[in-house]
Amino acid sequence: MVRVMVVDDHPIWREGVARDLEERGVEVVATAPDGAAAVRIARAVRPDVVLMDLQLPELSGAEATAQVREALPDTQVLVLSASAEQGDVLGAVRAGATGYLTKSAAMEELVDAIGRTAEGQAVFSPGLAGLVLGEYRRRETEAPDEPQLTPRETEVLRLVAKGLTARAIAARLTLSHRTVENHVQNSLRKLQLTNRVELTRYAIERGLDVDE
Template sequence: MTTPISVMVVDDHPMWRDGVARDLTERGFDVRATAGDAAAAVRIATAVRPDVVLMDLNLGSVSGVEAIRQLSATLAGTRVLVLSASGEHADVLEAVKAGASGYLVKSASAAELVDAVRRTAAGDTVFTAGLAGLVLGEYRRMAAEPEDSGPRLSERETEVLRLVAKGLTARQIADRLFLSHRTVENHVQSTLRKLQLHNRVELARYAIEHGLDTEG
């Protein structure tokens, strides 16, 4: 038997929070805790150390973004997936910069939420369709670094990096590029070494921060 994915649900609306927690429990997740504000989220998550924190952004006086920032700094093994009513790209951008592994809007179906939590726990970046492109486009406009700065990646490594930033799994990238799964993993590991990063979440964040587009 595999250990169930542990989750914490953070939302300031009790009915929504309890409903999401119940749905996840019924689908086999280990919902270890819930919280209604940012301070409680950080305090409780530090104690229960879930695999995934499902985080709303609108949490009253202290934004969920601040909670994301604190959790990212203190809980290396915990990933944060935003579940918000807002699909504004400025909110997505702020959450990703703070350390969120992905961003889902509340109009997502139950099946999409379950899949997103599982993929987040596995180390993937997950975005509601269209949001990754918005974030990448904003960074592209903001980017001020010269093109020749930073480590040199091969054309194929850059192509794989862009698809990682879109939230594709290694197998999906392999199918897209007509490569073997092992070849894609080799490209990912090579890129991680060149950029001195540790995992796919950091890799996706690097792509976003350097304005790589989602073409290809």
């Protein structure tokens, strides 16, 4: 039996999916309401598959995915999101997600995808697999452009390199915590990095941790 953790910030959706999975023979070992809790709980229960939403408080689904995969290489992550946007799909894959389903998927499709994900297979909603394959083929044949961060993204990146937390950055720049996390995720996607450690290394290598 596949051991699954369900991560979603909407309680009714989270508990409903967990219940439906258990009724179909999937063992739900834990649930989590946000990205930070997902990482912490996953380390404790070590599920076979983490069913991960992307739009999460505290820590985004993409960043939580990266941290789970780094801490638990044998745990697979299957994203279940309302978004089918190219940036979200590719960002999740770069973070280490094995597959990506939209929330319009039928429960039978989800159960099948969980089983295949547990075996290490890449599972995507119709249309998304071609999107991912097409993007990687494009990257192989085209010279990558120099990524362009916005002034605000660069400002946030500089503070990340200085070791400030997202909440500290939010307070300093008079932004919401969620806005700061969005800037971090946008920078990760543009720079094709997977987590804050790589982001900090990138900033330090370019001298962004030094006051202008």
